[in-house]
Amino acid sequence: MASVQQLSAIKDAKVLMVGAGGIGCELLKTLALSGFQDIHIIDMDTIEVSNLNRQFLFRQSHVGQSKAKVARDAVLRFRPKINIKSYHANVKDSNFNVDFFKQFSVVLNGLDNLDARRHVNRLCLAADVPLVESGTTGFLGQVTVHIKGKTECYECQPKPAPKTYPVCTITSTPSKFVHCIVWAKDLLFAKLFGDKNQDNDLNVRSNDTATSSEHSEDIFEPRKDEDIQQYANRIYDHVFGHNIQTALSNEETWKNRNKPRPIYVKDVLSDEPIQQNGNVDKLLANDNLSSLSAMAYLGLKNPQDIWSLKENSRVFFAALKLFFSKRQKEIGNLTFDKDDPLAVEFVTAAANIRAASFNIPLHSLFEAKGIAGNIVHAVATTNAIIAGLIVIEAIKVLQNDAKNCRMTYCLQHPSRKMLLMPVEPFEPNKSCYVCSETPLLLEVNTNRAKLRDLVEKVVTSKLGMSLPLIAHGSGLLYEVGDDLGKDEVANYEANLEKVLSELPYAITGGTIITVEDLQQELVCNINIKHREEFDEEKEPDGMVLHGWTPAPAAENNKEATDNNGASTSSTSKPASADVMEADDELSIVEPGVETLPAGGKKRKLSDVPNSEAPIDEKRAKKIPEKNDGDDVIVMLDDGNDDDITAS
Numbered sequence: 001m002a003s004v005q006q007l008s009a010i011k012d013a014k015v016l017m018v019g020a021g022g023i024g025c026e027l028l029k030t031l032a033l034s035g036f037q038d039i040h041i042i043d044m045d046t047i048e049v050s051n052l053n054r055q056f057l058f059r060q061s062h063v064g065q066s067k068a069k070v071a072r073d074a075v076l077r078f079r080p081k082i083n084i085k086s087y088h089a090n091v092k093d094s095n096f097n098v099d100f101f102k103q104f105s106v107v108l109n110g111l112d113n114l115d116a117r118r119h120v121n122r123l124c125l126a127a128d129v130p131l132v133e134s135g136t137t138g139f140l141g142q143v144t145v146h147i148k149g150k151t152e153c154y155e156c157q158p159k160p161a162p163k164t165y166p167v168c169t170i171t172s173t174p175s176k177f178v179h180c181i182v183w184a185k186d187l188l189f190a191k192l193f194g195d196k197n198q199d200n201d202l203n204v205r206s207n208d209t210a211t212s213s214e215h216s217e218d219i220f221e222p223r224k225d226e227d228i229q230q231y232a233n234r235i236y237d238h239v240f241g242h243n244i245q246t247a248l249s250n251e252e253t254w255k256n257r258n259k260p261r262p263i264y265v266k267d268v269l270s271d272e273p274i275q276q277n278g279n280v281d282k283l284l285a286n287d288n289l290s291s292l293s294a295m296a297y298l299g300l301k302n303p304q305d306i307w308s309l310k311e312n313s314r315v316f317f318a319a320l321k322l323f324f325s326k327r328q329k330e331i332g333n334l335t336f337d338k339d340d341p342l343a344v345e346f347v348t349a350a351a352n353i354r355a356a357s358f359n360i361p362l363h364s365l366f367e368a369k370g371i372a373g374n375i376v377h378a379v380a381t382t383n384a385i386i387a388g389l390i391v392i393e394a395i396k397v398l399q400n401d402a403k404n405c406r407m408t409y410c411l412q413h414p415s416r417k418m419l420l421m422p423v424e425p426f427e428p429n430k431s432c433y434v435c436s437e438t439p440l441l442l443e444v445n446t447n448r449a450k451l452r453d454l455v456e457k458v459v460t461s462k463l464g465m466s467l468p469l470i471a472h473g474s475g476l477l478y479e480v481g482d483d484l485g486k487d488e489v490a491n492y493e494a495n496l497e498k499v500l501s502e503l504p505y506a507i508t509g510g511t512i513i514t515v516e517d518l519q520q521e522l523v524c525n526i527n528i529k530h531r532e533e534f535d536e537e538k539e540p541d542g543m544v545l546h547g548w549t550p551a552p553a554a555e556n557n558k559e560a561t562d563n564n565g566a567s568t569s570s571t572s573k574p575a576s577a578d579v580m581e582a583d584d585e586l587s588i589v590e591p592g593v594e595t596l597p598a599g600g601k602k603r604k605l606s607d608v609p610n611s612e613a614p615i616d617e618k619r620a621k622k623i624p625e626k627n628d629g630d631d632v633i634v635m636l637d638d639g640n641d642d643d644i645t646a647s
């Protein structure tokens with residue numbers, strides 16, 4: 001039962017909710033039933049069928065409509081007198097600026113990606129509005145409270161980088177099914193159906209690079225005189241047969257590893273024609289491209305069945321055939337999408353054939369889809385628990401009761417008989433570049449690096465700025481915005497192509513530049529240190545930013561994670577800024593990265609300074625000393641690619 005003070009804090013509050021998905025639906029309902037009277041909701045998405053199992057404010061008839069609006073309407077039906085305002089929009093839109101944020105007493109996040117979370121964090125800091133941040137992944141969840149000057153901001157602690165795999169593991173020496181999945185979707189699928197000009201190291205790496213690169217030049221181009229089946233056979237034999245054969249010739253590689261076996265079409269399907277069920281004609285006549293399915297084509301029904309090598313090979317051929325016959329227009333532009341059934345079928349089949357070759361256990365389409373899409377199936381109850389905790393913390397914040405606020409972690413197994421682990425909030429990190437004024441340090445070759453490199457490799461990707469302005473003293477070097485004149489735009493464009501030391505306001509060793517995001521009202525100073533050489537392997541950016549710490553890659557303790565729409569693994573340029581890129585690495589977003597709340601920061605108790613080895617005593621005291629067995633505290637904070645999260 002709420003106290004009089006709590007009720008009055010609730011009644012007077014004006015609340016902004018960002019995200020009306022899994023957590024958001026629960027949260028809106030709980031806010032309304034707790035007596036909140038003035039709630040604004042921002043969500044950029046429309047409702048999908050896959051949301052209906054847990055986003056209970058939505059019904060089948062709402063599919064395709066704005067989540068924010070439908071959620072509002074649903075709650076108004078049982079609380080008609082409260083004020084709920086919905087925005088079907090991206091929270092990064094420029095109208096949601098600092099002034100917009102200032103009108104709220106508290107901001108509550110139910111987001112699913114690091115990028116948006118960082119953006120909201122910055123606006124809350126700039127507007128001095130407390131933020132209650134949240135996320136869930138399956139049974140795990142967390143709620144954290146961020147009050148400017150009093151607690152850590154969302155970015156005080158580094159977020160885990162997505163798990164990356166060395167290229168050679170993916171292309172030559174896979175040992176887990178996830179390696180085969182990454183190969184199938186980021187290399188093979190991309191090569192066959194994506195942008196042909198994209199760099200793509202599909203061939204097994206061996207000392208015999210000459211042969212492999214020669215083959216890779218033309219092998220994926222359909223030849224004039226061949227039909228789809230002949231083309232598919234040739235691809236199959238090349239990637240599952242020839243490439244493995246080539247790799248085997250490199251004895252060194254296999255000294256301490258099990259040798260793979262090459263698989264050729266003739267070994268698996270001999271001369272058998274591809275088996276089809278009776279629906280083929282109907283299927284091929286079907287113009288609904290989104291329902292095209294190789295499984296239906298072959299009469300395979302249960303996505304949880306593990307197909308044999310033969311069945312996988314049939315699915316491989318059927319899917320390839322369907323792509324080339326029915327979805328030809330898309331070829332050259334496709335990227336893997338977990339919601340594209342044909343793409344999932346193709347990737348499952350290709351990954352399984354490769355797995356068979358490397359003696360790795362095969363997986364069902366259902367499992368493969370989960371791994372390929374970084375999906376941890378959402379648990380509605382976790383969302384409900386987390387939404388409840390958000391409201392509890394929001395009420396404390398509204399009563400200015402910061403000292404009683406808690407970061408709460410929802411665990412999968414009880415620890416000290418507790419499933420909900422409350423932790424006192426930490427103080428702001430004094431060297432956080434977002435909430436303190438600590439300058440960053442950038443080592444860079446100022447005679448070689450261009451302003452464009454600085455913008456792309458530091459300002460947008462690492463610092464997460466969307467509308468950056470770069471200045472040296474009072475001299476403006478770069479700016480983005482709708483209100484710029486043509487001359488200014490041309491001038492800044494020209495600056496992008498200049499090396500740093502040749503800019504109108506030269507950036508050289510010892511220079512301090514100011515980087516600012518006009519919308520986020522975030523200002524950072526960066527001290528520049530000139531350095532001649534960089535290690536191409538370890539420092540592929542050709543510059544090193546200190547003071548901004550990428551967290552270690554999330555542990556690969558699960559192969560799938562719910563990224564709630566965040567980016568997935570990728571060898572090509574990921575869209576989201578938080579997907580780590582390195583020259584020689586493929587990245588896959590592992591558990592927690594984009595789906596975990598706030599990007600899935602994991603703190604194992606053993607990683608957190610403890611009483612035996614306190615790195616930071618204050619922090620150590622706040623974490624319970626020991627928990628039973630192997631429990632891990634998962635700080636759900638950031639997918640995905642994009643990308644833990646709300647679900």
Ligand SMILES: Nc1ncnc2c1ncn2[C@@H]1O[C@H](COP(=O)(O)OP(=O)(O)OP(=O)(O)O)[C@@H](O)[C@H]1O
Pocket residue numbers: 018019020021022023024042043044045050051067089090091092110111112113116378562563564565566645646647
């Ligand atoms: N930049 C943003 N601006 C506004 N809303 C956002 C932004 N980024 C994410 N969201 C919203 O946050 C919500 C997160 O909810 P949730 O994690 O349940 O994702 P979902 O897309 O509904 O589910 P799933 O990805 O599992 O199908 C989504 O509704 C999404 O539209």
Ligand SMILES: [Zn+2]
Pocket residue numbers: 152153154155156157428429432433434435436
């Ligand atoms: Zn901070």
